[in-house]
Amino acid sequence: MRLRDVGEFGLIERIERAVRRSGRARGVVLGIGDDAALLRLRAGDDLAVSTDALVEDVHFRFASEAPRSIGRRALAAALSDLAAMGARPLAVVAALAAPPTLPLAHAEGIVRGIVDGARRWDAPLVGGNVARAKQTSLTLTVLGAVRRGRALTRAGARPGDRIFVTGTLGGAALAVARAARGARVRIAPEPRLAAGLALARLLGVGACIDVSDGLVADLGHLLRASRVGAQIDPARVPRPAGFAAACRRAGADPERLALAGGEDYELLFTLRSRLAPAALQRRLGVRVAEIGAITRVRGLRGLPAAGQTGWTHF
Amino acid sequence: MRLRDVGEFGLIERIERAVRRSGRARGVVLGIGDDAALLRLRAGDDLAVSTDALVEDVHFRFASEAPRSIGRRALAAALSDLAAMGARPLAVVAALAAPPTLPLAHAEGIVRGIVDGARRWDAPLVGGNVARAKQTSLTLTVLGAVRRGRALTRAGARPGDRIFVTGTLGGAALAVARAARGARVRIAPEPRLAAGLALARLLGVGACIDVSDGLVADLGHLLRASRVGAQIDPARVPRPAGFAAACRRAGADPERLALAGGEDYELLFTLRSRLAPAALQRRLGVRVAEIGAITRVRGLRGLPAAGQTGWTHF
Numbered sequence: 001m002r003l004r005d006v007g008e009f010g011l012i013e014r015i016e017r018a019v020r021r022s023g024r025a026r027g028v029v030l031g032i033g034d035d036a037a038l039l040r041l042r043a044g045d046d047l048a049v050s051t052d053a054l055v056e057d058v059h060f061r062f063a064s065e066a067p068r069s070i071g072r073r074a075l076a077a078a079l080s081d082l083a084a085m086g087a088r089p090l091a092v093v094a095a096l097a098a099p100p101t102l103p104l105a106h107a108e109g110i111v112r113g114i115v116d117g118a119r120r121w122d123a124p125l126v127g128g129n130v131a132r133a134k135q136t137s138l139t140l141t142v143l144g145a146v147r148r149g150r151a152l153t154r155a156g157a158r159p160g161d162r163i164f165v166t167g168t169l170g171g172a173a174l175a176v177a178r179a180a181r182g183a184r185v186r187i188a189p190e191p192r193l194a195a196g197l198a199l200a201r202l203l204g205v206g207a208c209i210d211v212s213d214g215l216v217a218d219l220g221h222l223l224r225a226s227r228v229g230a231q232i233d234p235a236r237v238p239r240p241a242g243f244a245a246a247c248r249r250a251g252a253d254p255e256r257l258a259l260a261g262g263e264d265y266e267l268l269f270t271l272r273s274r275l276a277p278a279a280l281q282r283r284l285g286v287r288v289a290e291i292g293a294i295t296r297v298r299g300l301r302g303l304p305a306a307g308q309t310g311w312t313h314f
Numbered sequence: 315m316r317l318r319d320v321g322e323f324g325l326i327e328r329i330e331r332a333v334r335r336s337g338r339a340r341g342v343v344l345g346i347g348d349d350a351a352l353l354r355l356r357a358g359d360d361l362a363v364s365t366d367a368l369v370e371d372v373h374f375r376f377a378s379e380a381p382r383s384i385g386r387r388a389l390a391a392a393l394s395d396l397a398a399m400g401a402r403p404l405a406v407v408a409a410l411a412a413p414p415t416l417p418l419a420h421a422e423g424i425v426r427g428i429v430d431g432a433r434r435w436d437a438p439l440v441g442g443n444v445a446r447a448k449q450t451s452l453t454l455t456v457l458g459a460v461r462r463g464r465a466l467t468r469a470g471a472r473p474g475d476r477i478f479v480t481g482t483l484g485g486a487a488l489a490v491a492r493a494a495r496g497a498r499v500r501i502a503p504e505p506r507l508a509a510g511l512a513l514a515r516l517l518g519v520g521a522c523i524d525v526s527d528g529l530v531a532d533l534g535h536l537l538r539a540s541r542v543g544a545q546i547d548p549a550r551v552p553r554p555a556g557f558a559a560a561c562r563r564a565g566a567d568p569e570r571l572a573l574a575g576g577e578d579y580e581l582l583f584t585l586r587s588r589l590a591p592a593a594l595q596r597r598l599g600v601r602v603a604e605i606g607a608i609t610r611v612r613g614l615r616g617l618p619a620a621g622q623t624g625w626t627h628f
Contacts, residue, residue, distance in 0.1 A: 047457070129366050
């Protein structure tokens with residue numbers, strides 16, 4: 001069965017059934033199926049909104065990833081932007097574009113992946129759109145709630161702030177490198193929602209961004225938005241266990257993957273309190289590493305020379 | 315200049331500049347440029363959210379429509395869903411996918427069209443995404459506010475309700491038919507936002523939907539959601555001035571275009587008060603026509619036989 005066999009409204013009906021099976025969620029006044037969905041915020045909350053797209057052959061390939069994983073990963077990536085603002089997920093809307101020849105199982109798999117993630121991360125699928133296109137793509141818009149005045153932004157870093165990152169970096173880029181060499185890998189990122197919420201409650205947080213394009217690129221966005229610079233120590237950038245050996249086997253450069261590899265969806269943030277890393281870790285519920293400091297002088301220092309690592313476009 | 319000459323971040327910078335020039339809007343706490351935008355609702359308002367996509371060669375062609383018109387029309391179509399809920403626009407986020415070879419002027423034209431419409435309809439562009447794809451597409455997610463308990467839905471029609479439609483139908487379909495024959499046409503739909511807001515304040519409104527897929531299709535959605543039927547009088551479906559003659563010249567069937575043609579973005583609603591059409595028109599600030607009534611018996615009666623008009627799939 002292909003998409004053309006059930007048509008636009010046949011696919012929409014299937015999506016609505018999958019969503020209804022997953023039950024009703026708090027904050028949703030009117031879910032999928034009308035001209036718009038209706039959501040209710042708690043008094044004192046602002047709405048956070050972000051949109052993100054995955055395109056076939058650019059961000060995913062059906063040959064190397066299950067449709068369900070594509071849908072789940074798309075939602076994780078979108079929710080990571082809410083985590084970086086310190087927002088709690090409210091809902092997601094999905095726009096799927098696909099050729100009429102797409103196997104129905106692929107489309108349903110993507111939707112099931114979104115619905116799986118929606119349940120896991122408390123972000124119900126409340127609406128969407130389906131359209132015909134030459135290439136399959138999935139555009140997700142996520143909605144979240146954040147206490148007024150408590151949102152984290154990219155713009156709040158000040159000279160002297162300590163720079164931290166959650167979890168480890170480079171693992172997703174290594175998986176992509178191994179997949180390119182034919183290995184079967186599973187990439188199932190977890191948006192750091194609980195850590196983002198904890199950061200939004202913490203005093204002294206300067207700026208925050210999620211690491212989607214890679215540490216160097218995303219730290220660059222944060223520095224430009226805050227009009228400051230940074231000095232980092234690449235050796236302190238946290239990597240997964242056994243990373244160096246796994247990179248060697250895959251023929252990849254561990255330093256390059258940890259510094260420039262994307263899609264780990266960890267949080268990168270600055271802090272101007274003296275809170276010890278262990279205490280910070282307890283508050284955030286996740287491992288954190290201090291990797292450098294914000295400087296008044298613009299630019300990013302401490303990196304190995306560009307020629308050694310290859311990120312010429314930064 | 316093509317997209318690949320400025321790159322992803324070059325395009326994003328241009329978009330941010332275009333948006334900043336258009337000024338700051340009420341309700342926007344944090345606009346374009348961070349991980350998410352922040353919006354503030356008024357106390358007692360619910361959030362309405364809807365997403366809509368236009369795909370090249372399916373919904374638009376660069377050969378027959380200016381990029382600016384494509385952007386504006388995409389926003390009009392998306393906002394029409396908010397109008398149908400009786401919601402006031404708050405903001406829009408845009409996801410643009412395009413090949414690296416797309417002329418930069420096309421991408422900038424689309425963005426300018428969105429920003430034009432954003433100003434006109436008070437729906438500031440607060441965020442977005444750009445991605446590489448084989449085909450150009452634009453996915454807009456619109457956010458609106460509606461007083462709690464006052465949203466219009468598709469599901470509220472009851473037997474005996476009178477059925478109304480705003481403006482005229484068939485004009486957009488005629489323009490599309492003429493464009494297909496090589497004529498230069500301009501399609502600049504206006505979402506019925508003021509009429510939707512007025513309907514949300516009016517007592518006795520049953521159900522509401524916008525006419526995007528065509529009267530018969532959208533009335534069908536409303537009837538299914540409300541679990542009722544309808545009897546309509548095709549002769550009372552309002553058409554633009556000079557419509558029959560213009561259809562004759564274009565070789566098109568006026569009845570088919572008025573009943574089945576889409577993209578007019580008028581509001582179709584039901585009313586259970588005795589309000590005279592003239593009084594209703596004053597309240598809504600737009601021409602309205604009464605075209606039939608809701609019936610307990612399911613299905614849609616009053617249509618010409620399908621063979622005569624050709625809409626075999628309804």
